[in-house]
Structures are given as C-alpha cells and as structure tokens.
Amino acid sequence: MRTALETQGWGTFEAETLKQGLIDMRLHSPDLVILDLGLPDGDGMDLLTELRSWSKVPVIVLSARANEQWKIRALDAGADDYLTKPFSVGELLARVRAAVRRGARGDVLELPFEFGDVSVDVSTRTVRKADAIVHITPIEYRMLGFLIANEGKVLTHRQILSAVWGASHSQDGHYLRIYMSRLRQKLESDPAQPQHIVTETGVGYRLIQNATCEDA
DSSP states (O other): HHHHHHHTOOOOOOSSHHHHHHHHHHHOOOOOOHHHHHHHHEEEHHHHHHTTTTOOOEEEESSSSSOHHHHHHHHHHTEEEEEEESSOHHHHHHHHHHHHHHHHHHOOOOSSEETTTTTEETTTTEETTTTTTTOOOOHHHHHHHHEEEETOOOEHHHHHHHHHHGGGTTTOOHHHHHHHHHHHHHHHHSSSSSSEEEEEEEEEEEOOSSSSSOOO
C-alpha cells in the first residue's frame, strides 16, 4: 500500500498502534487516514470514535471483517468508506482519490454538480437530464443533495433516513427504498443497472460522479 500510494505522489507515514496513530494524526494533520480495525492495543473503532471527536479528516477503513454489521458500525461512527480485504490496488487508489477530493471540497458544492448526463444547479434547485428539466419532489431533492454532498462516500440507510426524514425515521427503510427507486427512475439511464446511484448491499448507497462499468 505504501508503495502504491507513494507511486501516485502521496506522502505516507505509518503507525502500528492505536495510541501512536492518534498521536501521529495530531502531529501530521493528514489529508486522509487509512485505518485497519485490528490494532494490537485496541480496536480501530475506538480510534475512529476518538478521531471524530476533533477531526473531519476522511477515513477509509480496510478490514477483513466482511460482516455487514461491522461496515454499518464503522460508517455510522464516521468512516467515509469501508474496503474489505482482499482488495485490488486500483480500487484502493480510486477510493483514496474520491475521499481526498471530497475532503478538499469541504462543505462547498461545485456548481453545477454533474454526473452522467445529469446536471444539478444547487443555487436554483434545478435538475436537468440531457438538458431537459426533471421534476424532483422536495424529499427527492433533499436525498439527492445529501448524496451529492457526500459524493463517493458510502452512506448507511440510517444516515440517509436521518438526514432526509429526521432521526425519528432512522429505522424506516421502506421509505428509503421507495424514494431511491423513484430517483433512479428519473436520473439513471438504466434504472435496473444504475451507474451513479449504486447500492452497497446490506449497508446503504453511494453516489459515484464518474462511474465505470465496474462501479455498478
């Protein structure tokens, strides 16, 4: 991983323990953290929780824990992405680029935001597909806006429900499935095989701005 990242021009440093990791992150203020959950002096989830109390730095979790509940826990705790071992170097680098791009953008959305043949003008709340205006309901727009603000990031069902409908609806998954289907019908060229609003099985959804066939 170090070789692959440095080949792409990234500077890297490593910490072997939870304690040292927290110290080094305060000292170096990295642009991105790649975190393994299995640490010799504690669990990576504890490091993630502590880190999120004082930093918004993008975090990609790499772990052999493939169970969906671990993915959900990590994402709900503040991870930006979760990659299960084994993984390809190409996929890791693509996710690193997306996470750093998102972190550099911060809370400011690019205007307009484009994916595929869809263009979203946040200032006018106008959505176009192939230059034709698409009617988006207020709920659909809130959901789309949340996906755009977190482009490239895996969002859990609970995160989307809380952001769009409020914390009291965090368990109402049927709402999300219905509205996500409607959004895909309106924005995806082939809703049955979405290229941009993709499903992370058992976890949630991810908006991919520059999709390839492998992303779906």
